[in-house]
């Protein structure tokens with residue numbers, strides 16, 4: 001016969017067991033999102049004439065699905081409905097539609113996060129995340145080097161396929177941030193500037209938006225040669241290939257978006273010194289603008305874990 005103490009202990013054990021299954025299976029959702037993107041599910045739902053699409057129509061319209069696997073699609077959809085990416089409409093004969101978050105998986109949504117999901121699930125990234133405990137035991141500076149034997153940037157320079165995934169992911173984030181930067185609430189930061197270098201500016205999405213919004217401001221993207229490639233600027237936009245640790249072109253403002261978190265404290269000090277040196281002392285209003293991602297501990301389900309901090 002169980003006494004009260006046993007029952008409480010049992011309750012706690014069951015609670016812990018349930019919670020531990022949540023952790024064990026937490027890899028399932030990102031894999032399902034990647035799978036849905038690669039099968040084209042969000043785009044097929046979006047292009048359907050009726051906002052609600054029946055399961056049979058959905059299955060019939062998935063371009064790459066092997067028909068012998070069609071019976072697995074309801075399980076996939078169930079997970080994604082449960083996670084809020086799709087709506088389920090039972091009344092309309094097992095129909096599905098996109099939610100607001102689901103729209104961010106579309107190929108041509110202006111704020112699509114699709115490439116970030118694909119990058120985060122890339123085997124090179126997954127191999128890095130599972131190497132963290134090895135990295136904590138070795139003397140290499142990053143978990144990426146522990147997993148792949150070279151720095152993230154050297155790897156990107158040698159592996160164009162992976163580099164493409166990374167650059168696309170960064171570009172997708174930059175589309176949203178660029179819109180914010182040139183909106184009424186932030187654009188005062190750029191007013192009066194005549195030149196700006198986006199250091200580690202990737203494919204130039206942010207610099208291009210700033211150049212378009214401020215025609216009298218010269219906007220320069222500085223990034224590594226494999227990222228700049230043969231990109232050519234136009235008008236008040238320029239691309240320069242080089243290392244930010246060697247030379248940063250002179251300007252009266254420097255933008256660092258998602259740069260500092262990639263480097264050690266010593267490297268950040270070195271980089272910030274280089275940034276300040278690149279702003280000639282006679283320039284009025286010279287500034288270094290830093291946009292970083294920060295982790296917030298708010299005990300939520302993780303959806304607010306990362307926030308931009310400007």
Ligand SMILES: C[S@@+](CC[C@H](N)C(=O)[O-])C[C@H]1O[C@@H](n2cnc3c(N)ncnc32)[C@H](O)[C@@H]1O
Pocket residue numbers: 153170171173174199200201202203222223224227242243244245256257258259262
């Ligand atoms: C996290 S990404 C951020 C890209 C861009 N600022 C954005 O937010 O979309 C870091 C960028 O720094 C660039 N980078 C890394 N080392 C660099 C170096 N030594 N000199 C110039 N750029 C570098 C990378 O190629 C990459 O584009």
